[in-house]
Amino acid sequence: MKLARVLLTMVFVVCFSAQFFPAAAGEQVTVVGWGGNWNKAYEKGVWKPYMKQTGVKIIQEEWMGEVAKIRAQVQAGNIIYDMVSVEAPGAEIGCAEGLFVKLPRSVTGDPDKYHPETIHECGVASDTWADVMVYNADFIKGKIPKSWADFWDVKKFPGKRQLYGQAQFTFENALLADGVPVSEVYKVLRSPGGVDRVFKVLDRIRPHVIWWNQTTQAMQNLASGEVVMSDGFNARITHEIEAEKKNYVILWEAGYFYGTDLWVVVNGAPNMKVALDLLTWFSEPKNQAGFSNNFAYGTGRVEAINYVSETKRAQLPTAPQNIKYGAPYDIEYWVENKEALEKRFKTWLSK
Amino acid sequence: MIRNAEDVRRWLMNSATCLVIVYLVLPLIVLIPISFTSGNTLTFPTPGWSLRWYSEVFSDERWINAFWNSVVIAVSSTFIASVFGILAAIGLTWGKIPGRNLIFTLAATPLIVPVVIVGVASFSFYASLELVGNRISIILTHAALSVPIVLTTISASLRGFDRTLLRASASLGAGYWRTFYKVLLPMISPGVMTGALIAFIISFDEIVVASFLSIGSQRTLPRLIFSGVRESLNPAIASVAMLLIVFSAFVLALVVWQHSRRVRLSNR
């Protein structure tokens, strides 16, 4: 009886703390992006114009790409997110599991008007990023590297290199260094012995490589001259060049792969109608360009580039002058092989 | 001769101690100037001094929200852990419960089991209960992580408690609740407070469980710092870190004060 009083008080307090949840009011939609400058660019370039136009309130959240969380929300029927920017493999897996809504043509528009792999039955590109080759011109003078083969050539360009410590990106870059054209990379990877070839190429450069696993780390090593060349995410490098006045050079012409994050609408989202309306609005090229004007990542719609300012345009992976050197990551390949290849790569790395 | 060897040894030991203390404490002190930089990067020496990063932190709604979020979660989980902890400590310290030591060991496991496992396990559990993305799940898990600490500190102070006082209270006509609130609780309150403060810090600093269980608006302060750090190290992070250190120092001062109070009470 006396114990019951304690328990009751406790239950009351717990319930009370649950009352802190904000109540939904008016038309609103929760969009989940990758945080930081990415979110800021979206807010400035896309959400604000939309809110001004429609009066809908957009609540911005950020996450780290854990699809398991969306799965948990959907399975529990307790959905908080409406629209989420998901990495392409995540979108693929989630779509197959029915976590995301299949988008009708009326929302996305004609798929042919998109860059390849930037549209999916469950999503449209929120941004197109690229893993590019970069060097610090403060430390490389005279002879200038031009290709991934030069990246691998430690005789011609002495000094440490830096590569991302995971299989995706590094595998593609290795094959480019081995003379495989961008369009052939996945053909080689899928062929028997393709992966073995990658590891042979990697074995060649292994003693000269510092492996990064965070962008912060990659940029720091590049800035300090610890490494002379690196791969890295293009917008992050552009940010360093512009904000920190760094003397970095991005080598688009060395060949690169671009990846896509996709806006998906969560199945059973509380504000699904608003979310779909927002996506419809977003699929207009003009509206898509709002993001690229504030951040050096590209868009899905090909035409959107026309609405991007001249200076920004050259920094985008989807700009016509760059995209001729690039190709999209093969989502299917990585969805099926990521776990096994990452494991094999980490095994190799640990040796 | 021996005198000298003794001195040399003492000198060596003291300098080793100093070095270790410097290693433990200096990093926290170095943070102070860095957090007041006027530059855009975390460089040292700083290009100039300013409060701009502090004002940025205080004007950014995300930091403020995350701070209050962390406070609500920490206070609630501490409260829950303390209530369960006090009750269980009484039962375990005064009762003749078979398997007492086993219960103590089992109750300590939340502290020992790696947080990643706790995080993943709670995530999968609360997902099945529709409680992910809800503060309750984080509060309950943090409370479970705090129970061992609270239980230990309260049991320790109960062991030092003279139970004759309970009889005295009853003989003077006080009922169960009056005895609990007026006699037992004030007497063991230093232990309870110490346990509660540690529990508060555990929850306030906890990041792994929070990153598994928090979604969007439930983001806690450490979680926000963590995602900030992964993107870039900027001086705002240093300012937040500085504020957290000041906060911890404050809590530590409270604990030390409580401790001295307990010593005073037990020296009667």
Next chain:
Amino acid sequence: MTTDKTETSCETVDTHVSFKGVGKSFDGKAWAVRDLDLQITRGEFLTLLGPSGSGKTTTLMMLAGFETPTAGEISIDSRRIDRTPANRRGIGLVFQDYALFPHMTVAENLAFPLQARKYPRAEIEKHVKHILDMVQLSNMESRRPDQLSGGQQQRVALARALIFEPKLVLMDEPLGALDKKLREQMQFELKHTHDRLGVTFIYVTHDQTEALTMSDRVAVFNEGVIQQVSTPDGVYERPETSFVANFIGENNCITGTVVGSERQQEITIKLESGKILKATPRNVDTNPGIKALVTVRPERAVIDADPGEYPNGLKATIVEIVYVGDHIRIVLDSREISGFVVKISNESKMINVQKGQDVRIGWRIKDCLVFDITEQAHLSVNEIGLGSN
């Protein structure tokens, strides 16, 4: 089993507390208290006296409500109370180590029982002030217990047990932690407080002096059984059992065999040496051949006494003379007993006896009490030794 003259007129006495057949066992095997029958008169100062582990504190705690009797019933004013929770019994209790609440001031400690009884604030202040005056601690009210001396703490503890005006006050060795001088002073204060308030005091102690100084009656406990309930002089002068005889005061003990009894209140004992003594039987079979214990208090034995006045006597040699202050202690050895103690006044003419001198010890028949030796059986050797040390 023990009745004294004071208790025979039971009906006319106003019984306050009554134990009937009370027993307590902690482990279901051994009795801590056994077959306890005890009536306590209203307004009486009763002391429960006994060595530690004799069951006196257990008895007190059963009355206070902290232990449940395994058998029998306890009543206050003819109402059974053994199922009433401790906090509803309205009994004042003073603890051995005072059990003052260390986190409260003196005034808060004193107000505690009144707050528990929901007295109005003004009333509480009045009572606290009054009781502080009574125990002469008026200027100490805002101190904490650790800022008080032992005697002051004791007074606060007493005041706290009295402030809610209980009809019955229990004290569990309340003076045990004080030094000797203070203890004696407090004994008188307690006695006077009792006289003034007229409430019933039940007092637990293992200190016989305390028991004898303050009490109206003393109940002597041993091994969970009351050996004797009587007035202080009753237990000292007329012990019922050898335990009481030995526990209270000092005694010289000699074993012997009963020869026979020629008349009422006189018995003949033959010691091992063949020496014949006349003695007063207390608790012994008078059949010849029975082993018996003869006791003589040191202050009742006389050295070189007149055999007419002191018919019992032993030849002995003085082995030690100790000057104790208010008296002189002479230790003697004889054939029958080694270490026989005689206390004499320090003004006595005997003061010039010498060590090694052969003397005759003598005592009166009425001062020589005889007990059944089987009674003696459970008394440890050490305690017997005490009397002849």
Next chain:
Amino acid sequence: MNDGIDVKSMHDRGRTPSQWKYVLCIAPMAVFLIVTFFWPVARFLFKSVDNSDLVSNLPRTVIALADWKHTDGIPGEDVFAALVQDLADAHANGKDGIVAQKINQRVVGTRYLVIKTARIAAKGGFAKEALRENVLKRFSKWGNIELWSAIANDLKPLTEFYLLMSVDLQKNPDGHYESVPEEQAIFLQVFGRTVWISIVVTLICIVLALPVAHAIVAARPNVARVLITLILFPLWTSLLVRTIIWMILLQGNGPINSTLQLLGVINKPLNLIYTRFSLYVAMIQVLLPMMIFSIVAVMRRIPVNLMKAALSLGSPWLWAWWRVQLPLIMPGIFTGSAIVFVFALGYYITPALIGGPREQMISSFIAFYTNKTLNWGLASSLSIQLLFLLVLVWLIMLMSRFVFLKRTEK
């Protein structure tokens, strides 16, 4: 404490009921921990052997493949019919994604095969007659005997697949266990790395803690209090904050490098961060206070005169320390080591922020498989490894206590 009766509480109204009250006091905590901790963890650990995602979504296939052995060749018409029917149902229930994921975990590169087959099956795209041939014509991969034996080997409610994987083992088509190919054998290595890092951290902590503990015990009370507060302070500071501080301090243009450059010790920033070194530096700073306090707690109980006695008996200081002081503080070192080691084992945040790819410990892999590839069976199996280590440490602690007790009894 008189007469030994104080063990009973004020509300003792008889023996048995009072004990029940104490049990009632413990009950809320017990229930709370069981519900919020033990049950979730147990439930999660069960996922390491749970195979219901596969079995419950392929009910017909389970029956059809019951007697099949890989020596029988590609299964017959009935198995294909069962599979097609199961996949059609799975697609309708939205479970084909999970089935595909599970099969892909066993035979890499089959995810889309399963999903596409399921899609077509759901639409009734396979003709009823000669179903097997029909399926094989469209998806020749279903003619792969390895795929079938991998599925058939694991169609049971409880599977050892993930547990085996977590110790770099696999089951060959005959049902025998064998090591995974060398280039896939990573977990034992990670396991070893985790243990190694924890051991190194523990040993360095012992070495650094001993002089500090000596100093604290020898110091005057006031100085000791200051020292303890100084050591306590970092312990009270957020682990995340301290990791970030090390990130700031150790970075290329951070204070340490700039100071060294300013002093002219180096002319190019040292690579301090994202290395094993930085990981040790950060971890030890976090864990050292616990070691110091464990040793101090024991040292405080050792009489100061023992060392003086040993020295007065003519032994050199170091020898006296080794023979007299060290054995007595051994229990403290043991407790401290157990705490430090156990905490180090579970490190996740610090390696993630301050270590390179080769510094990642088991916890990182658990998080990776949970969040990124959604392979919870494997995440759970790796957790079991970690817990196994904890139990081992605990047993060693118990045994060592026994040994120490025996020694002091002698």
